[in-house]
Amino acid sequence: MARIIAGVTSSHVPAIGAAIDNHRTGEPYWQRVFEGFERSKEWIAKAKPDVVIGVYNDHASAFSVEIIPTFALGTAAEFAIADEGWGPRPVPVVKGHPELAAHIAQSVILDEFDLTLCNKMEVDHGLTVPLNLMFGTPKEWPCPVIPLAVNVVQYPPPTGNRCFMLGKAIRKAVESYPEDLKVVVFGTGGMSHQISGQRAGLINSKFDHAFLDNLTKNPKKLTRLSHLELMREAGAEGVEMVMWLIMRGALDDKVDEVYRFYTVPASNTAVGHIILANRVKASRKSAGKKVPAKLKRAAARQKIQRIRG
């Protein structure tokens, strides 16, 4: 059975990609950003996911203003790298996992999430920058990646709650896939930033830290944030943090925070990164101890009755 072992969030600032592509990662400005991902690279090298589900947003690359799908799942065998106006990024083609993607599509749609399915889709920095941050710059990405593009370009994006629930549906789909696969879900974008209009440059670190805290401990609270509040507090483009909630929804309610990194700025954006791991099931380790509270209470009542009787 396939299972989701962990979730990763990461900003996907295009300038980070440009710094990698132009070999500027050693500059002090960029070093500060890349150093924050060193431990993450070690972690994922050990975790060795078989598949990554990459939740990101397309930045007018695969989708223009002609068609604006709210959730678009990549079901292709591979995804070409988009030319975003300065030539395609020199990164490996993204290989998909069409079988698992098709299974997820079927399961999730029958669970009433009306996905758009893409048998051909170019992917942009939104997906490839987090892959670089986690895997470095290999000749081939170490595992297949299933892209899930979420509309955050045209208002309104899906609500945080909808995203969280979609994460749960994706988890259910993954767990009903027969092959033994370790899956890691990436939620990308954010954190606070605004790149348009006179308010461009907005950063709200206080909001970001609270968001990270809640992402680990109290994600339900984040699902109640309105778009207005997100845009007001975290910038017009900060609204893309709803995508992190798809990742979070796909994990257990209680997770272990493996690692966290936050820095300001990368170009125009606050960079936030967190790794959350599902706990190894207690039932496997100590089957005898795990008795639901309800049963315990029932057993106690029976015991009392026996004594009285």
Added chain:
Amino acid sequence: MTAKKIVVKDYDDIPGTYVFDADRSRQGYHLNMFCMSLMKAENRKAFKADEAKYLDQFPLTPDQREAILKRRYNRMLELGGNIYFTAKLGATDGHPFQHLAALMTGSTQQDYADLMLRGGRPVDGNRSRSGQFEKSKTPGKASKPKAASKGKKRRG
């Protein structure tokens, strides 16, 4: 009722911000499709060779056309442009994104870069035009609408 009712959009209260919604998407359709065309190298070359001629392919309004030719980025947003699309125009010109951000915020690229290094534009005083969401409001001391003062210039 003869007059068209105007939909009040809560997000219009955010200063210095043009939320790209379905109305703006429709209004800016051709502007954004022009930007989208710049994803192809041959189109970038053709545009650079003769900007006005290249723009003739797109049914833009005179205002949109002028905003593109003069690289007025906020005006493009106001006329239905979306930043992820207009950024392609900036990329075609060979500018880093911070150049566009500096233009939109009315500062130099160096000043904008310095602002970001200092931790970015603070949210306090920049939450709303009406000032109603400022948390640190104290009686008798109005919150400072920093970007709002610039935002007020915005039309539409």
